[in-house]
Amino acid sequence: MIDPRVASGLRDLLPAVMIPRERILRTFRETFASFGFVPIETPHIERMEVLTGKGAGSEEVLRQIFEVTNKGGTPGELALRFDLTVPLARFVARHIDEIGVPFKRYAVGSVFRGERPAKGRFREFVQCDFDTIGTDSRLADAETALVIYSALTAAEVPRFTIALNDRKILDGALEALGLDGKTGLVLRSLDKLNKIGRDGVHAELARPAEEGGAGLSEEQAAGILDFAEGGRGRTDVLDAAEARFGANERAARGIADLRAVARLLEAGGVPADRIAIDLGLARGLDYYTGVVFETTVDGWERFGSVASGGRYDNLASLFTPRRLPGVGASIGLDRLLALMEEAGALKGAGTAAPVLIANFPGTDPGVPMRLASALRKGGIGCEIYPEPIQVGKQMGYGTKHGHKLAVIVGPDEVAGETFNLRDLETRHEDRGLAWSVLEDSVRGALEVIEHRGASS
Known part of the structure; x- marks a missing residue:
């Protein structure tokens, strides 16, 4: 070799x-x-x-x-x-x-x-x-x-x-x-x-x-x-x-x-x-x-x-x-x-997209595709996890690679047209947010994270 x-x-x-x-x-x-x-x-x-x-x-x-x-x-x-x-x-x-x-x-x-x-x-x-x-x-x-x-x-x-x-x-x-x-x-x-x-x-x-x-x-x-x-x-x-x-x-x-x-x-x-x-x-x-x-x-x-x-x-x-x-x-x-x-002055991350869209087991993959498309049209970068594996492992991937937020939509959320939004650093999760406020919710959460980083 x-x-x-x-x-x-x-x-x-x-x-x-x-x-x-x-x-x-x-x-x-x-x-x-x-x-x-x-x-x-x-x-x-x-x-x-x-x-x-x-x-x-x-x-x-x-x-x-x-x-x-x-x-x-x-x-x-x-x-x-x-x-x-x-x-x-x-x-x-x-x-x-x-x-x-x-x-x-x-x-x-x-x-x-x-x-x-x-x-x-x-x-x-x-x-x-x-x-x-x-x-x-x-x-x-x-x-x-x-x-x-x-x-x-x-x-x-x-x-x-x-x-x-x-x-x-x-x-x-x-x-x-x-x-x-x-x-x-x-x-x-x-x-x-x-x-x-x-x-x-x-x-x-x-x-x-x-x-x-x-x-x-x-x-x-x-x-x-x-x-x-x-x-x-x-x-x-x-x-x-x-x-x-x-x-x-x-x-x-x-x-x-x-x-x-x-x-x-x-x-x-x-x-x-x-x-x-x-x-x-x-x-x-x-x-x-x-x-x-x-x-x-x-x-x-x-x-x-x-x-x-x-x-x-x-x-x-x-x-x-x-x-x-x-x-x-x-x-x-x-x-x-x-x-x-x-010098420790290089602010790096393993991803160029701040948001990870979970591929929830049992959820039609067309749903994360739809949500990701909506975010990208709004100018927000996002990555869909390719395999429908255990959600905890997907969250671990997001944390390791530097994603800021995760959007999680399981079968129950699909039925109600809602999503959960998790801060991957603090693990705080807002549940039951309507699809209609997806872009505004993600943008607002990213602004909070950016402000938190600037003041730390």
Whole structure:
């Protein structure tokens, strides 16, 4: 027999996870749409040259690409997408005359990376992306962070913090320190600060270039790390950065842009204590050019960022000579779910329908079919137990799978056109209710249960 286990880094998802997962996805889609973002879809498989073009991603990401070879196909021609942003750039370049700019899109789908599996890190995972293409506006930058805040808040994610930086500040600081030729290497090392710590990043920065490091002196490496680690806090950290690097034109522009974004977020109603300036925040992908975001759940930072992104003004240049600046972010659904599950914040159930209709022994099965149809027409989900077994066992099934209520109709109830309504948590049962009040009775009982859960 074949072992039914899944490959390393992949997962089966049970209903107890899938049901809240679908609920969160609905919340995200509704949030994106409320800001004017429209849905698109791109293929899971892209041409390799699309995914590996200069600037599409860091060397580390590109090494994790899953190659796809169809029977009789050309090796190295196709690959699974590793994010939704590079396919977006290709999509926009191809369809720009149809969609126009500014263009605001969202997309939800699986992406694939051949990285080593770890807690909250998988080889296939779902990203929820939203992007604004065709504008340099700081308002679009700030709106990206506002969407992150709104979507996570609506999904009842535990308290989180959105860290902001602007790559121009880091680029300008490195330029002022005479390290502009090593920007990519330095930023990719800084991006690992939370993963491998100061000593690990210092070692990478000081390692000779021929050994894959940045080749910085001990003093340069320490200076960069001091700047990165000392630059986290409220907007006042920008004052210190301006005093040190404000003479550099690029750094000064980044500081001004970040201040503008912070002011707009305040105007948008994002609490100040949910925003942190982090001058060491780099983001590992090469295509970021301006503001960058990373969102972590307070106290659960070991899971890494659950929502991240930034501005990428040159990515579409891979596919078109037309300048198409963009800004966007991605919410990592599977990492977020893993975190919420471990934190006890995932409200799960084994069923998507709140009501179980009993299949009472000796009752014509057409009766539960009729009652279930009436409830569904009223917008109330319900499940009929398929077998006419002992009612107690049916109630046990309902409790186990997370049904809230059970509608029970035996031969006596059929004769009187009545039903019994049982609360499966408290076991309280209202008897002899008329079929004519079925929908109102069930709806009212569900509202009581919802209120009970909110106050507990």
